[in-house]
Amino acid sequence: MPLSSAEIASALATIVGADAVVSDTAKMGAYLNEPRKRFHKTAAAVVTPPSVEALQAVVRWANENHVGLIPQGGNTGLVGAQVPLFGTEVIVSLARLDRIRSIDTAAGVMTAEAGVILENAHRAAEAEGAMFPLWLASQGSARIGGVLSSNAGGVNVLAYGNARELTMGVEAVLADGRLYQGLNALKKDNTGYDLKDLLVGAEGTLGIITAATLKIFPLPEDHETALVNVASPEAALDVFQLMRQRLSSRLNAFELIPHIGLDFQLRHGMLDADPTASPSPWYALIEVTRMAGTEPGALQSALEATFEKSLISDAVIAESLADRTRMWAFREQMSECQSKEGASIKHDVSVPIAAVPALISEGSAAAERLSPGIRPVPFGHMGDGNIHFNFSQPAGADPKAFMSQYDEALHEVIYDVVLKLGGSVSAEHGIGQLKTDLLKQVKDPVALEMMRAIKTALDPNGILNPGKMLGFEPS
Amino acid sequence: MPLSSAEIASALATIVGADAVVSDTAKMGAYLNEPRKRFHKTAAAVVTPPSVEALQAVVRWANENHVGLIPQGGNTGLVGAQVPLFGTEVIVSLARLDRIRSIDTAAGVMTAEAGVILENAHRAAEAEGAMFPLWLASQGSARIGGVLSSNAGGVNVLAYGNARELTMGVEAVLADGRLYQGLNALKKDNTGYDLKDLLVGAEGTLGIITAATLKIFPLPEDHETALVNVASPEAALDVFQLMRQRLSSRLNAFELIPHIGLDFQLRHGMLDADPTASPSPWYALIEVTRMAGTEPGALQSALEATFEKSLISDAVIAESLADRTRMWAFREQMSECQSKEGASIKHDVSVPIAAVPALISEGSAAAERLSPGIRPVPFGHMGDGNIHFNFSQPAGADPKAFMSQYDEALHEVIYDVVLKLGGSVSAEHGIGQLKTDLLKQVKDPVALEMMRAIKTALDPNGILNPGKMLGFEPS
Secondary structure (H helix, E strand, O other), X not given: OOOOHHHHHHHHHHHHOHHHEEOOHHHOHHHHOOOOOOOOOOOOEEEOOOOHHHHHHHHHHHHHHOOOEEEEOOOOOOOOOOOOOOOOOEEEEOOOOOOEEEEEOOXXXXXXXXOOEHHHHHHHHHHOOEEOOOOOOOOOOOEHHHHHHOOOOOOOHHHHOOHHHXXXXXXXXXXXXXXXXXXXXXXXXXOOOOHHHHHOOOOOOOOEEEEEEEEOEEOOOEEEEEEEEEOOHHHHHHHHHHHHHHHHHHEEEEEEEEHHHHHHHHHOOOOOOOOOXXXXXXXXXXXXXXXXXOOOOHHHHHHHHHHHOOOOOEEEEOOOHXXXXXXXXXXXXXXXXXXXXXXXXXXXXXXXXXXXXHHHHHHHHHHHHHOOOOEEEEEEEHXXXXXXXXXXXXXXXXHHHHHHHHHHHHHHHHHHHHHHOOOEOOOOOOOOOOOHHHHHHHOOHHHHHHHHHHHHHHOOOXXXXXXXXXXXXXX | OOOOHHHHHHHHHHHHOHHHEEOOHHHOHHHHOOOOOOOOOOOOEEEOOOOHHHHXXXXXXXXXXXXXXXXXXXXXXXXXXXXXXXXXXXXXXXXXXXXXXXXXXXXXXXXXXXXXXXXXXXXXXXXXXXXXXXXXXXXXXXXXXXXXXXXXXXXXXXXXXXXXXXXXXXXXXXXXXXXXXXXXXXXXXXXXXXXXXXXXXXXXXXOEEEEEXXXXXXXXXXXXXXXXXXXXXXXXXXXXXXXXXXXXXXXXXXXXXXXXHHHHHHHOOOOOOOOOOOOOOEEEEEEEEEOOOXXXXXXXXXXXXHHHOOOOOXXXXXXXXXXXXXXXXXXXXXXHHHHOOOOEEOOEEEOOHHHHHHHHHHHHHHXXXXXXXXXXXXXXXXXXXXXXXXXXXXXXXXXXXXXXXXXXXXXXXXXXXXXXXXXXXXXXXXXXXXXXXXXXXXXXXXXXXXXXXXXXXXXXXXXXXXXXXXXXXXX
């Protein structure tokens, strides 16, 4: 006989105190309302444990009583992993575990609890002259636990890696309430299986991350940033390869932007000036770091080489912080500018880097066949093969009709192209509840079975974020 | 009723053909004789499958018949993971799966089968103007499958990462003979649990790796190498931090070497000339990469800064390939030079980087208390916190007596110091059969239980490298 919401809330209040439990649905808005506005189930309760020990007690109780728990950070996730699927789960907010436990710039590590807001992690590192190089649009709200559970990326994956690569160790509460203590500042440690990389990116289904040891890096003294004119995604790829050859890991960012993005942003007054050198069908935003004690000019020198090879036709290098800020605004406003042009259908996909031009051309052609006049707006992390392959409705179309007619059909068409090119249907955002069916369709069945076996082994009662990611529960 | 060796060999011959089975113990030497000369059990048979499908058939049969399988690459492992523990296992050599399946320098990936010799992987990348930056002393024999199964490191982990970090995806035969097809050239792919990082470093206990997609990098145009005089490990640590601050990931290597190593090597004629600038109690071998199109002098400039801060007293920068070769020989001959000075006791340990000076001073003091006159010879990857903390016998002592009296006692003393400093008792070499008991003693019990649960889930009959690493079998 499953417990009622009232029984659940009451039991939790006994464990962590009534002030750490939200039982009134009317007060749960901040925890239930997710960014996509797609998922609307309620929760049995929300609990905000003030400590790791309190969280362990909650999980032990939930495991004994077969109550589903949904770990939540900043509620910024885009696939509904952090909000209810069934309506009977308890949301566990990690927000009160918000301490920076330690920073050691010499060792290049910072230990932060799961509830630390990403932007605060940045500030803590900068206060010590270092940086935690993972930047997301949502960093003012996203918290470390969620960033790691979704293996978030960002524009600097090219130089510094994604969340998994930036995490050295984690501490996590397991399904039975025991604490896995893997906070590890060791770069070399071959004493058993890699549990850290299993827990990171598991979307809260194998353990609730409570703290992590993160890599921090020396602050560059400066950045060199340019907006470069390229004729096509193929040309952009050639430029990327030359940049990588010459600059190696000083290459901080390589972002592809289509001209339509500039149109949209200028038309709607989103830029104080045109950041580009001159009109071009495509642009590449390129950035290089410069460390203290090294000479400036590496980017300029590399651009001259691309110009000599006729890979680019024009370029502008940022000469001031205002220039650099404007160039990055041009890139960061790409999603927002689409919303000013009606409805849009989005895809978070990746392909092998060399297949990015094919993804864009074949995907755009397929979309045009499906919906004549549809406006492709592909942009993003070309150096990672991760393109935000978005489509704006035809100009003048009815937004609701467009979405209801084409949303699913276009997803199918684009995912077909992606899979044919050996790509991923979820490059950054994860599976959550949005893509559980899709995962079952497209993922290698042997891999799915391994994952189910691991889930069953580590969470036999299926209480950790039930139904998310694998869309499967052990019991 | 377990099968006899004859029955096993016969069954295998039926599956893969008699020419792929070695059943005569007298002909198994190459597979049984491991580098440490510590493990002497025989095998029921050795099988050399010519293809992935043949290997799958072998594993299916072994799983149905409860026969233990030991995957083996180049037989260079140092903890006995690749040789029998019980004497009834079948060694499965991956040597015949030795193709480079593909190289794509634009995408920065190379797919190599498990039997590819590491040195051949280097050559294949170099033929395309790229490099696979994982260098081991054993690279002329070590094979990719073993390199990955042990998560091997090397001197360039500082700049490029260890085997796990250099692997993008793997293909592996699972315990039931099914093929996990995770060869993945995608940098960003959030579609499920990270199975790749679970299989890498699992020492063949969760799956038999048959191929891997490896990261390759643009070849640097040049290296800048220096041998620097430092007063102490503490001073070396300060130098390391300054180097890292200025050079970031262009810092290719930072190796600590004690003066006693120079003594040993010069005394035994192992160097054609003294590679150092002048006498010093400690040396740091520092190397920086220079990419095409960038200015030389970054190392010199950084060294000048260390000199101004009085962190170093003298230095010599390599001016020729001969200089560079001699400096690296000085480092690479450290293990060998000890063997010319009698018996030595070795430890493959790591601590947080900032604790390296404490490891060396406390470990040396403890060793001296245990065995007066013992000669500490600590050297290695300071930038990773991984010191090969070796001890040469007192001059003139009887080698056999020294080893029998102090081998275990010194391990205990040094591991105590390592664990107290938050370190690892196996930084690089893994657990195999050498350190199974030690792992059970020192590892977090919750972590061990998670590992056993995962092992049971993925290999319920316990046929994959039984008894290795966890020293535990499911059935």
